[in-house]
Amino acid sequence: MVLGTVRLIRKSILVATRARKRLAVFVIVYAILAGMVILSIGRLAGYNTTGLVDQRSVVLEATDFDTITYNQAKNDTTTLSHVEGVDRVVPLYYVNFEGGGDIIRIFGIEPSNRWAFEEIKPDVISSGRYIERGGEILISENANLTTLFEESVGGRTGTIFTKPGLGDTITIAGGEETKTFKVVGTFEEGQVDDDPGNTWMVVTVDDLWLILNDLLRVYEDQTAVINSVLFCYKIVIVAEGSVFWSAVRGGDVWNNVEGIVEFTETTTLQGNYNSPEYTKKADNQNAVIADMMLITVAFLGGALVASMYAFLITRFRRIEIATLKAIGYTNRNVWTMTLGEILLASIAGFILGLLGIAVYLGVTGETVVIFSRTTLLTAFLIVVLIQVPAFILSNKRTLRIPPAEALRTL
């Protein structure tokens, strides 16, 4: 009966597409709801990505460039990682290459911590992609590296040459050694809060150490040397806890944030940092509650619309269903015929909703990380999940229609 079932699904879609007005109305309604679900999931997913720093982090930024040494930051990182409620501490180190009055700062970051680097996080990548592995580098989109840097870097000589662009290579030389990086992405120039002419680049933490060790011959145990080469730009302290559940459970993640802030304000750290940057608990809580309400409305609304659709299909097609039963369709056959229509409307609605969001984001220029595989898959599963009551309802109602009704005179 597999052939028959597959054909029934095909035919149910055919029947549905011929009832154009009904289908169009429900596709549009589904599209609106699917759009809400996708946006909500995107926002929730954003708590661990683009909104990570806003939602659950405390940022300690150096009062100025080249003021916090590697060792100071390393000790502060250790101190902060022992504070209660801390999930992880992400120090952002950089090394300077100077020449012709301009500076190139090369930052090192673990790709897994990319959302902690607020200035150069993945959604400010203007072309290409974020670094994922060694040998890859990100640069500012209008970086002009025509100057040859041959001056002293902490007593060692380093050279950077080539004019970089997406897909090009940048070669860094130190002594006899060279290391070539491939430019995999560029970020928006406005992200860099530095003197004009200074250029930022981002490589992995391992590559930053490779530059230090292999090219500049600077090692961690050379305390004085490394402290004159490697600096800390900021330390990001990520609080423990789930943002989504925090709103329900009394805000534990935001209590942790405030606990960390209190610690930094009452403890003397080795580096000179500005006042801690963080978002207040109430602001975060309100934002999450609004998002949760949005997803609840979308979820309940979706379930309601799906159920209404199932109800209407079985109501409008009552005689048709009775007739199909009379001519030998089993309950399962008839149910398959209604399922096809519900599925068609919801999938078409999902795609339309997605296109709608893409257009909306294109017009408003808003940056929301929603087009990730996980977000879309989760949103799609939710859209499918909200069909469950509709499937149950349509099954129940289909079962209740007696085939003898087909013989009733209208």
Added chain:
Amino acid sequence: MEDKRKMPREKRNRSGRDLIIAERVSKDYKRGRAEIVRAIKEADMEVKDGEFLAIIGPSGCGKTTLLNLLSGLDQPTEGRIIFDGMDTSMIGEERFPLIRREKCGFVFQTFNLIETITAQENVESPLWPTDLNDREITEQAISLLKAVDLLERKDHKPLEMSGGEQQRVAIARALANTPKILFVDEPTGNLDSEAGKSIMELLKKLNEEHEVTVVLVTHNQDLLKYADRVIKLQDGRITES
């Protein structure tokens, strides 16, 4: 297997055996909250293989209820129906549609065609859940539309067709599974006299030339001339057969 499905089918010998037997069958309905109405009262009858049987009676006498019971669309409150040797009360709810699909065809007064699909698709629809391939289904539908003289209208939707044409499509659909028996409920009720006559002649032809057993329910005396045998129903009781 394929030949059996195509029109015209091979002529069978009228066996004259009882295809359906109703034994002291009664059917009660609930009206309102408490009132029970007995729509069929202790009906004893049989439908013989290959015959054209008419059940006649005034409106509201229980004709359609009796047709529902004979065809297994409904179960009797009392008594039993033996359909092709099987007690209908013993057949499970999921199996009965399969038996109907294999052995029965239905023609309704209001045609009951699916309005959004074409004549050909309507004729094909009983075969959609089966394991026949698409080509076999199309061939069967085309052959049946040819038999009811509607091949040139195959791509039209029901609402683009006259009542007579729609009823012909409904008959072709009823024959899609090459049933043993056709249950026909007031087939001319919504048709003008000319179209009604043509439908009855088609049913008669199916009965005579292709040996399809026909059970016709009507209040129209003019249709009785097509029947081999007539059962009269009055207030839910068989008064004459």
